[in-house]
Amino acid sequence: MSKRQSAKYKLDRRMGENIWGRPKSPANRREYGPGQHGQRRKGKLSDFGVQLRAKQKLKGYYGNISEKQFRKTYDEASRQRGDTSENLIGLLECRLDAVVYRAKFVLTVFAARQFINHGHVNVNGRRVNIGSYMCKPGDVIEVREKSKQLAIVLEAVQSAERDVPDYLDVDTHKLTATFARVPAFGDVPYPVQMEPNLVVEFYSR
Template identity: 80%
Template sequence: MTKRSEAKYKLDRRMGQNIWGRPKSPVNRREYGPGQHGQRRKGKLSDFGVQLRAKQKLKGYYANISERQFHSIYVEASRLKGDTGENLIGLLERRLDAVVYRAKFVSTIFAARQFINHGHVKVNGRKVNISSYQVKIGDVIEVKEASKQLAHVLEASQLPERDTPDYLEVDHGKMTAKYVRIPHLSDVPFPVQMEPHLVVEFYSR
């Protein structure tokens, strides 16, 4: 197991939820936290604790992006018109790694980041190897021709536990996805409840 996978499984257990909806998540077997004190009775979280956990869960879901990067996305969301929580989700879902994951070109969002970094993805015909790249409405994302027959790419498109959302038009035959619109929170197929309003409260303190 890689260091990244270990961190991923720990995050599930720390949150006490199967954040990505994976069949092999350890939370499916053990709902208590990791470590020798994981089974201790938990006290009630303070308002700050609830807000912090919501932030950690959302940040962790998107491949555990850095605090600095996550905060900058929040700042950008707060500058846009409309609800900051909805804007935050919209910006996170515009990340190229999130789009590649949603399109089921790879099995996990962590794999999406690596897949992009290794140069397997094109946007509008041009190679993009930056996972935080912000996709725009109308952009066409595709797997590079030489990478379309990779075993893990073919396997990911057949995964039964998640569907592609309707804000993407995906063609698994051609391994392409068109970004149709920016989604609302209710459009995003999170396996667990995300609470961006608590993230906004955390940063607004």
């Protein structure tokens, strides 16, 4: 877990942005990148660099998922009808770890993945322990009964750090969330600007 925490904060500093909107982010104190040469990395990015940065930021936001998994999600988005960038965001928000994070059952998307892996989450009454599981509209996601009093859950539910988006119907007393619909890009409450159109350009080169 410590390795993930380190990677998360390095990502914030590398991007120069507090991409999860957390008050503890080192980007709030130091806008320059990590490492001894971090303060000197101010050169203008090429078009490729801008596209790569947009991809790394979006990929990192969802728990720094692997490149293979992220590319697979992009390929699925490009096969679907409609705007590929909108489809990409919709698919990322359908991930079970993203839904558990959005529902405020835990404080971070990294914690959401670990929470799911440890078997604390049911989907439609059945235990699911895979963070990349794709939720569908109408699915009911709930914290298992024996896990509802865990300190990380109680802390997250009481946190005022962020709000639950309107494409989830959450009951904070029962710790259940209904995935009402696949959101559009404009519905997703990113704390910083995301540019999925640049991600599409990156993979379309």
